[in-house]
Amino acid sequence: MRWTKVLTVGAAASLGFVAACGAPAANTGNNGASGGNDKVEGAAAALDPNAKGPAPEVPGAKKGGTLTVSYSTVPANFDPSDQFYQDTAVIFSLTHRALTTFTMRNGKMVLVPDLATDLGKSSEDGLTWTFTLKDGIKYEDGTPVKAQDIVFAAKRSFDPDLAANGPTYQREFFKGGADYQGPYKGDKNWNGVEAKDDKTVVFHLEKRFETLPYFVSFNQFTPIPEAKDKKADYQLHPLATGPYMFDKYTPGTELTLKRNPNWDPATDPARNDYPDAFHFKFGQDVLKTQTAILASNGDDATTLNWDSIDSSLVPQIEGEKKAQFEEGPSSCVIMVNMDATKIPMPVRKAIAKAWPFDSIHKAGGETSHSYSPASTIIPPQIPGHLDYVVDGMNGKGDGDAAAAKKMLADAGYGPDKPFELTYYYTNDDDIAQKVNQVRKQKLQDAGFKVTDIGVPGKERRKIVGKPNGKYNMLQSPRGWCFDWPSADSIIPPTIGSIALSQGGTTFGNFSDAKIDAEIKRIQQLSITDQGPEWGKMDKWLTENYLLAIPDYNDKGNSVFGTKVMNVHNNPNKGMPEITQIWINQ
């Protein structure tokens, strides 16, 4: 999943977060292969193939009102095929229905059928998946949704122009997907996805893809009627199937949604429709918006913001405005990346010992509300997460310079022969410059020679995304945001030679036969068995390789006016679960 808050969380942006989940290099590195066929009742993502509409009522919720959502980023477009962003995913959850979808039950996310009647049926060999559509699903204009429309949308997600920013799993897993160019430019006879009849969608796969039911919850699997596709202009008014539809959209500025008269709640197990309308305002100033929302005068009382809380407002949301703030885990785990081919293991351990976690968080303006310290690669909300701490590396504290010095001395480095750390930092961002000052001084305190090369942010993304750069640490990715709650969307895409073979950088930039063998072994297991094995591998990696130092788990924040009710964080996205919010008028 792409990180959309790049510009808002100055700190995150400065730390080179962008490349983590947003850079094309990292994007193509998604290699979520998996094996097995059993479904697991996970900590965060249970599957409920039998869920039926309508969605359970929120106790006490009333209909009516307009929810305003003001936030800092600006969606590039609203083309369903092109979406891989957290903010548009939330907006589309109101207007567009895919084959499956996540819904929040008691704070946990559950995968339920949406347009499909179940979570898909897999063939014996796992290479063919069949989804059957529910009856009576209509677009906002009253025309019925057909299986062909889903197929067309799936094909459209291969278009190199219309879906340039979308996910790439379909390329890897769908039969013949590697070279397919979509319905306009590609092979007319391509049938990796086909409609058997008006109600049946069939996916033909290149290899086993047990997490396909998760994948078809993406916007790329919301129906688009071929006859009404205006290509690049379709994004101005994509046809809605959800409880709301586009009312007025001014690209780059705002979007209003109104009720969709052709949405039938009886078919929808995931969505409530309490507000009468939604008003999204893009590119807003974070501090101003949040300050106004906390004051809650007039329209601000019905406004929501999902940017990270500004540190100057922390006293308010910890004090009398506590009820107007909600935080929770997001899908992103952040690491301190090192190049294991250039830094020997004892020195990597010394870096971990010296790493000034707290100082860097402080300098970056991060607050205890924007992150929680991490000691593992797999975040806690993923099934199989193993809670471990290796050598006191718990993402807390300010580093132990003296101990690190001693470790360096033991490894043969001293004042006369210091170990040189070379990294790139963003020098056109104020916070990045400050973070660098702190980091540099603290590493120097621990006896390292630090060569900090300052380059503009865009330049840096390019440089640190290429293997064999001049750096020996802090290359991409800065972290990873999982696309679905399973560790097979975290470890295989970021570690090992398969990830490295995608052309980008990885955790450690390192390949080792043992690591590859372990990944392969776990992928052969059934999903039930995979979880704990990934957890064990996580610990094994940190103990024996320490390719990257676990730093922190990112948190999602929501600030909302006094009349906005039932705001809960979606732990898979770090965004509020917008379909359950209601307005207390």
Place this chain on the structure above:
Amino acid sequence: MENPLNAMPGAAFEIEAEATPPPAVVAPEHKDVRTGRSPGQVAWDRLKKDKVAIVCAVIILFFILVAIFAPLLTALQGTDPTTGLPASPDRTNTDLVDIDGNPLVGMSPHHWLGVEPRLGRDLFARWAYGARPSLIIGFVAAAASTIIGVTLGLLGGYVGGAVDRVISWVVDFFLSLPLLLLVLAIVPIVQLRIAGGNDLTAEELSTIRFWVIIAVLVAFGWMGLARLVRGEVKSLREREFVQAARAIGVPTHQVLFKEVLPNLVGPIIVSASIAVPAYITFEATLSYLGAGLVEPTASWGRTISDAQNSFAIYPLWLWPSVIALSALVLALSLLGDSIRDAFDPTSRR
């Protein structure tokens, strides 16, 4: 100001007087005896009697002293008891801020102006050192742009012809450029060019940025004066004393520097003294907008930009830099005003 080599001191004054539109102003009720004094001397005398000018000069002197003795002043704060480190504008002390980045120490004997949120750097040290880039940029850029402006103005006005046309064209061209927009775009580019490769550490980069800003300010700051000088020279060169000097075969450079230039001292000083605060403001603006000085150089503009969002909860961060910048710019501007008045024979102060 005073130029003992001035060939015709009396003439210089007359010119100043004649140049003023209503000749009646040169009224006979003038009591002070000015004969034999250069316009510079006259101005100096008037300036000395101007209370505003004196106060402003004291303020400016204060900031110059702060800038010069910044290390000494910073050292007076002694060693921080928590970190055991002497105060320094660059040293970050994150022990002095809580986990959300809010300072744990306020104004104290060891931190006269508290510490910076998030980084824990000593704010007094940053304030004192922050005076340096402002003053250096202000004065160096003003001096350099004055030299360029005067030289080109003299050349264009005196030589005339093709040279004048080229210079005038260049002046017009530079004046037509949208300054702020261009500078915002140019500073990072020039910096990148100078850096050549990408192997600059934060300190090197900061130094380069500092000089790039001076260069950019000079490059876009000389035109006004050049135009002014050119106009003045164009009228001066037709004057009798210049004609006479040329007639008796005085070399051109002597004519320029000994006959023409002394008569331009007034406007040049006025222009330079107004340029200094303008450059200081511009540096602060650029730093505020993020195209100016970069970490770790301490700069008031940067501090203001950092501190503005935390004003409600930590005003101490913002105030010293805002007050210092405002006071310095105001003092320099008022002093410039006073100097202009002192040189202007029509003003009655």
